[in-house]
Amino acid sequence: MKRSIKKNLYSLICAMFITSAAQAADNIFIPEMGTAGARGMTVQTERLYGEYFMRKARGAGIISYDPVMTEFINSVGQKLVLNANNVYFPFEFFLSADPSLNASAFLGGKVQVNAGLFHYTDNEDEFASVLAHEISHITQRHIARFIEEQSDRGAISIASIIASIALAIINPTVGAAAFSTSAGLMAQTGINFTRDNEYEADRIGISVLDKAGYNPMAMSTLFKKLFSMQGNINSAYALLIDHPLSEIRVAEAYNRAKNLPKRKNSTDPNFMFAKARVDVRYMNLKLNEFKERLQNTEKVNKYYKNYALALIYYGEKNYSKAKEYLENLSSMTSNDFIVDLYTDIDLESGNTSSAISRLRPLYSKKPYDSAITINLANAYLKSREGKQAQQVLEKFLQKYPNDSFASEMLTESFLQQKNKCQALITNAQTMALKSDYTRAFNSLNDAMHTCKGSYSQIARAQYSKISSQKDFDEKLEKRH
Known part of the structure; x- marks a missing residue:
């Protein structure tokens, strides 16, 4: 993802x-x-x-x-x-x-x-x-x-x-x-x-x-x-x-x-996966030429080559060809990079149940792994299972409260459950993480005027907390 x-x-x-x-x-x-x-x-x-x-x-x-x-x-x-x-x-x-x-x-x-x-x-x-x-x-x-x-x-x-x-x-x-x-x-x-x-x-x-x-x-x-x-x-x-x-x-x-003990370089394939991902998605390369070079050479790391080609074919929406190259990495089926791309292919192909089935056992072992957690939450949202996405994201955000991406997804999970009040409060938190105080206060004002009971109290508490954060930012910027 x-x-x-x-x-x-x-x-x-x-x-x-x-x-x-x-x-x-x-x-x-x-x-x-x-x-x-x-x-x-x-x-x-x-x-x-x-x-x-x-x-x-x-x-x-x-x-x-x-x-x-x-x-x-x-x-x-x-x-x-x-x-x-x-x-x-x-x-x-x-x-x-x-x-x-x-x-x-x-x-x-x-x-x-x-x-x-x-x-x-x-x-x-x-x-x-x-x-x-x-x-x-x-x-x-x-x-x-x-x-x-x-x-x-x-x-x-x-x-x-x-x-x-x-x-x-x-x-x-x-x-x-x-x-x-x-x-x-x-x-x-x-x-x-x-x-x-x-x-x-x-x-x-x-x-x-x-x-x-x-x-x-x-x-x-x-x-x-x-x-x-x-x-x-x-x-x-x-x-x-x-x-x-x-x-x-x-x-x-x-x-x-x-003067330090000699040591060989790491051979962990994750770096090669990361390098391939960057080259395909961030370096603005001419992918057709890049693909041809990769296919016509054996003098390249196998993890880099197969993952890069799988990413290129995924980008071309040739999912069957992308899977062919992923299958060359069959021993790495639990690897974050491989799982991530398989999940993307499943979701683009409408196979959300397959993605969820693959991710659940991995999530049970690594509930705070951002790649696994975000992919699973996204798969739940794609399948309109907002409650399940909420549970996964709330646990993750307890450890990583400043992850604005996860917070944004949590807002979507509440909207799927038609819980407008909690969605407004969570959206305010997301906006505050981005220093977008106008939108944060708009969400909280909406919550305070339309929500009752504990939601209204939570919104007021959040308003006070975010106001203090905004004051800190403004004092810093006024000195400038």
């Missing part, structure tokens, strides 16, 4: 993995900065800023709601987080449909992964090295310290920087202008600070990568690949053109990794 809201994307700031300002530095001593570096911004405040950012990101449509990709990205990310130090808040990894080579960290454990990152990495270890680097930027509180540094210099307030980032998401042109002051200041006066951050994130990231069981040499391998790309005049490599990797940084990554 895939739902992607595609809009113009503004490249997020904050410790880009590839956006290194590490010019050829001769002083490579990296201080242990840790959590003590952020003075005025408490962990709780940083977390609140992170949630604010996510509301703006959801509302602006930069998040691609692709449950199977979200599940994979978070499985890798959380594995790394478990092996990191100084983790003071939950991490959240999300996919952007942007095909460019990038990933970026933000306050409060929020990490954006561009779809293009899968296209340009060759294995899960290289991909994980990017996430390990971004995680390290957050655990070392590099972003919080940078924002405080600018505030200390009197250039721009903390609130202004945060609000500028959000504004950049909503309106890239205006946001870019609004942020130019702090971004320019960083470029002019923060080069050494940023360089140190990059080296520290490399060093700690390699350690996290190793502790999580990945090949610690993967970051060095990726660096060498990126280093060879420098000078390539291609918009996909814009960050490399603007912020080249230094030879010293590449060498440092290699020297750190070579």
Whole structure:
């Protein structure tokens, strides 16, 4: 299942993995900065800023709601987080449909992964090295310290920087202008600070990568690949053109990794499935030519090839041919990627009962797996079984209350049951997750005026809660 809201994307700031300002530095001593570096911004405040950012990101449509990709990205990310130090808040990894080579960290454990990152990495270890680097930027509180540094210099307030980032998401042109002051200041006066951050994130990231069981040499391998790309005049490599990797940084990554135990790259097929999915659905490739190349070569990973071809034929509505390629992966019938595509084929073919029968036993084993849960809920909704969808989604949302996609589906489940009052309340919660307060309050006002008893009381309580959230957002933005 895939739902992607595609809009113009503004490249997020904050410790880009590839956006290194590490010019050829001769002083490579990296201080242990840790959590003590952020003075005025408490962990709780940083977390609140992170949630604010996510509301703006959801509302602006930069998040691609692709449950199977979200599940994979978070499985890798959380594995790394478990092996990191100084983790003071939950991490959240999300996919952007942007095909460019990038990933970026933000306050409060929020990490954006561009779809293009899968296209340009060759294995899960290289991909994980990017996430390990971004995680390290957050655990070392590099972003919080940078924002405080600018505030200390009197250039721009903390609130202004945060609000500028959000504004950049909503309106890239205006946001870019609004942020130019702090971004320019960083470029002019923060080069050494940023360089140190990059080296520290490399060093700690390699350690996290190793502790999580990945090949610690993967970051060095990726660096060498990126280093060879420098000078390539291609918009996909814009960050490399603007912020080249230094030879010293590449060498440092290699020297750190070579002192750790050697380990082979992961052979888990999930990365190849994810890479194939990105290439077919996000990279704007000419699929007819891509299909022909895949069919005429044996020199490609079998998981990648068969899944990519199955996706292409599914997109062409040739479901029987898509199934042929899925059958070449018959040993993977319980895999999220395979189950997801089989489900899509069943639902498009009107075989909702087949989809539900396949998903139920998997759901009983993995009730919080977003790919399985969202697919099962969607199948129930397609078969007009709103009550069953409600039960699945409510359990999922207890653990992941900020999943606006699941919340939106829950609203639909109530509408199918003709429970208008609960639908209005749930819709308000969904809109609040996207910072769409006008629609949130419209739903709650409707509920308070038309619903009675407990529904009216719940609506009033939600109104108060969402009002507080709105006040927080507005105070932040007014400072800007």
